[in-house]
């Protein structure tokens with residue numbers, strides 16, 4: 001690496017090796033940057049913005065369920081006329097309600113969790129943690145971000161169509177999603193949703209190709225695959241899932257787009273009484289097969305990266321090697337592989353041959369095994385540790401514990417017989433949120449608290465971090481745990497007004513409780529935003545390695561610029577050598593030279609001569 | 620306080636069960652639930668214990684240990700056996716309720732159609748046989764229309780006594796009811812919470828659904844698959860009658876149909892809707 005120093009894109013404080021000699025114009029530094037760290041921050045900012053949009057949608061939904069027919073407070077009277085039952089009434093219509101739940105799910109999954117899990121962590125962590133200057137294909141990387149904001153805007157533009165936003169749920173089952181009631185060649189909210197998703201899928205694929213290429217080709221000197229931190233492993237495996245799965249989604253979206261916009265009949269049978277001008281001959285269930293063939297792996301796209309992040313956080317703050325590092329890698333791979341053969345568990349009651357149901361029960365149940373292996377290894381990592389309760393650690397622990405609950409509720413639904421009653425009830429909604437909010441989002445918080453110092457050179461405030469996590473954890477459980485109960489009582493998901501049904505009459509108290517908790521949960525996130533802004537300006541300077549961690553990103557300067565490292569990086573050992581016998585410090589960075597031997601799963605530091613003479617009889 | 624614990628007593632929240640196979644399904648839920656409670660307390664207990672015992676203190680040092688293959692193998696094999704066993708254990712209930720070759724001989728056969736936003740049910744009438752319609756003959760599907768949702772061929776004698784009810788239906792107690800469900804527009808899901816029955820219905824296909832109620836009473840049918848803005852209002856009622864009550868009702872309907880047919884003799888009206896209600900619109 002050359003020692004030429006330039007003003008770096010976004011810091012100016014640290015000079016690092018750089019090959020470009022001319023200064024870049026501002027829009028190349030901040031907007032159309034090819035620097036993986038800038039792109040990661042762009043993903044973070046865009047996704048956090050969409051998180052508040054999606055959260056607002058959710059609060060509308062919750063208000064309606066707790067107080068059906070009551071006007072929405074404060075902003076009720078200024079809602080657009082097409083959203084409310086009567087002008088100024090402040091009561092949303094059933095049609096708008098279905099738009100809300102569709103947009104909430106779509107925004108949270110495709111514009112928040114996937115961009116954060118794969119986009120932000122993939123971009124930020126991979127080059128830094130494998131000790132290289134940038135992605136293998138920086139320009140592709142830039143485009144993978146720049147497809148996302150327009151996709152978000154296109155999805156939001158559904159508001160301006162005749163039918164409003166897409167309204168068939170985030171799963172968009174045809175015929176509902178195909179039949180718009182509009183003439184051919186007319187854009188509906190659903191059409192825009194399909195286009196937006198196509199773009200997001202494209203963005204994912206571009207990112208994933210880049211991750212795989214980078215990890216295969218650009219690891220620092222000495223870094224074997226099994227020297228990579230679990231975050232990188234998880235992102236690597238996620239990228240493989242994306243490259244295999246997302247093209248399938250693209251195919252499905254294309255067909256649905258044609259049905260929706262050009263009035264073809266891929267998914268439309270020939271006895272649609274109310275839409276008889278379609279040729280027919282298609283099969284609605286086909287969509288579900290193709291969609292879930294992508295979307296079940298997609299739920300792992302949303303959680304595998306965070307499993308990696310949490311593993312790193314847990315190891316660092318337990319001051320211990322991760323328990324069963326290779327088992328963790330095999331479990332990740334197992335989940336990725338099995339993830340492609342379980343999609344039918346979303347379709348037990350869909351009319352698919354029930355014999356297939358039995359097969360999918362078995363594959364699904366088996367996927368709980370690698371998940372439990374991971375949990376046990378996380379617990380093993382805590383065992384005999386020296387545990388520091390930082391905000392990052394607390395988020396990581398929240399991840400593990402909430403993932404246990406989400407995994408257990410998965411086992412109920414994985415049994416087709418038990419699923420008969422709870423399918424399409426609030427039990428499913430509870431499960432989704434335990435794995436995606438309790439799991440993925442807490443994992444994302446862990447990652448943000450952990451890497452913020454490397455992203456911006458300043459520490460986040462720990463006290464406010466703890467407050468944020470405390471309120472989020474309490475409000476999260478108060479919001480989503482009772483949803484299991486709603487589901488057991490038979491409360492269908494996606495219904496506008498439960499009071500229509502006699503058998504749901506007793507649940508209004510619970511619905512109210514959930515809504516109040518959800519409001520607290522929403523507002524608790526403002527603490528995080530305030531903390532981020534406050535720390536950006538007044539945060540404590542981070543230094544190079546504030547957590548005394550081992551992985552390569554901490555070898556980079558406090559606030560690394562374009563090109564990342566100011567020293568040559570060579571990797572001497574695995575990422576989790578904490579508390580090694582024979583060392584003063586309780587950590588041993590991967591980039592620090594030194595000899596060691598392994599005796600019965602313990603690592604012992606030795607001098608050069610000792611290691612050459614094998615005095616310990618190492619094996 | 621009691622209310623709080625009620626939230627954790629999951630089994631108490633199920634709606635009343637009136638189905639012969641309902642208790643078995645509920646029990647399977649219970650098995651997994653109690654197993655989950657054990658796993659929950661075990662894992663959370665271990666985690667809590669470690670967090671307290673191994674929290675950072677002056678002089679404490681982490682234990683450099685990379686794991687042990689025998690331990691890994693143990694906690695791979697044990698869950699595999701446990702979970703696979705669970706899957707196989709619950710499979711017979713699944714087969715019994717859903718496999719089409721296990722559907723018992725029908726005592727009562729009904730056709731059900733979902734629509735945006737309501738339900739039709741059709742009975743075979745006095746002769747106990749459906750005439751030519753979209754279910755009995757695929758080629759009659761082109762007859763389906765909003766006024767003739769079942770695609771009844773009004774030239775077929777056997778169908779002259781078939782009759783349709785809207786947003787409600789009646790069944791006899793202690794009888795095997797076999798429902799053929801479909802839809803005229805989008806996906807719906809035929810959900811009888813008290814009967815522990817749920818089956819999506821798909822336009823263009825007829826799903827086989829069966830159940831057997833052991834108790835009389837009035838219950839609700841809901842749609843469980845998002846089908847548009849009015850999805851929430853896709854409510855219908857059904858009544859489980861004693862066998863004699865059911866026969867009386869059938870006789871009543873049959874004579875109603877005859878009368879209606881007589882009045883409209885010569886015209887090609889589809890099966891008359893003899894009973895309807897709009898319980899959702901209150």
Ligand code: HEM
Nearest residue numbers: 299303345346368371407410411413414423424432435436
């Ligand atoms: C132990 C592991 C898991 C098992 C056995 C499991 C099982 C299931 C099953 C059977 C369903 C379908 C339920 C139904 O619709 O009736 C389901 C739904 C779902 N799962 Fe999981 N799951 C597991 C973990 C996860 C994870 C880790 C995620 C995401 C990070 C996830 C996300 C979802 C989502 C989003 C749905 C709902 C999709 C919808 O909207 O219908 N699951 N899960």
Ligand SMILES: [Cu+2]
Nearest residue numbers: 296343345346
């Ligand atoms: Cu799935």
Ligand SMILES: [Cu+2]
Nearest residue numbers: 842844846850
């Ligand atoms: Cu519906």
